[in-house]
Amino acid sequence: MARRAVARYSSTFSKRRYMLHQHIVLLCLKVRKNTTYRTLLNKLIEMPPIRSALDLEELPSPSTLCKAFNRLDMAVWRVLLNLSVTLLSTNGVVGIDASGFNRSHASNHYTKRTKLTLQQLNVTLFVDTRANAVLDLHVTTIRKHDSKIAPSLIKRNTSEVAILLGNKGYDDQEIRALAVKIVFIRSRHWSKQFRELVIGCLTHHLDRIL
Known part of the structure; x- marks a missing residue:
């Protein structure tokens, strides 16, 4: 669903290390689990099936995920909700x-x-x-x-x-x-x-x- 709603990367200047839909799923997990960025990422270290489903060879840092949340506009979340x-x-x-x-x-x-x-x-x-x-x-x-x-x-x-x-x-x-x-x-x-x-x-x- 996230792949359908957003571009592959956040901008043309993106380092292209992580795709936008990967950030979206991780942010949804954070809210659903009602946890911090760091705690979520620590838990995902022990969850290879989730990382595999998201094609994540390595996890982003907490600051990277926080910056992704700041960049993603409310309009994106409304599209996903719809x-x-x-x-x-x-x-x-x-x-x-x-x-x-x-x-x-x-x-x-x-x-x-x-x-x-x-x-x-x-x-x-x-x-x-x-x-x-x-x-x-x-x-x-x-x-x-x-x-x-x-x-x-x-x-x-x-x-x-x-x-x-x-x-x-x-x-x-x-x-x-x-x-x-x-x-x-x-x-x-x-x-x-x-x-x-x-x-x-x-x-x-x-x-x-x-």
Whole structure:
């Protein structure tokens, strides 16, 4: 799936020691195992079948994998998420709901010193109820009412939705109008945390597929 979604190498200036899809799979493993770069790579030393499946004669360093994560844009992960959905049997009955995720690496001392108040990532999931598949998600670091986030998710996924389910927080006139017109019914930096959430949904799909 990763081979279909990305170029062979990150750029024309790449040293071509590792291919982009190899980095993607290793990053998915890191998020799925909820571990550090170094711990993951240490475990893979003892897992020759995985290295063989990825055609990895030698493992990258933790810093190389970290730099790959920094380079890979959110758009790449969204493409992979969408590809993984196509491998699942969906039925168009879609639920929408939001929840908060703690930023585990955010130090209370640091946030007070820098006068930051951000404690959570607010995540809205758009989920097909049959496949238990995350069709889309919206992540924000600011407090925003559910009804203000839903329209963008609906517009991006109109072809996937036959019936939309939501609690009373989504009982909004704009959403009703869209339903009639369109829908028949661990990282420290926030941008990296957004990507990790998308990767988490992607690896959840891979579990369902397997």
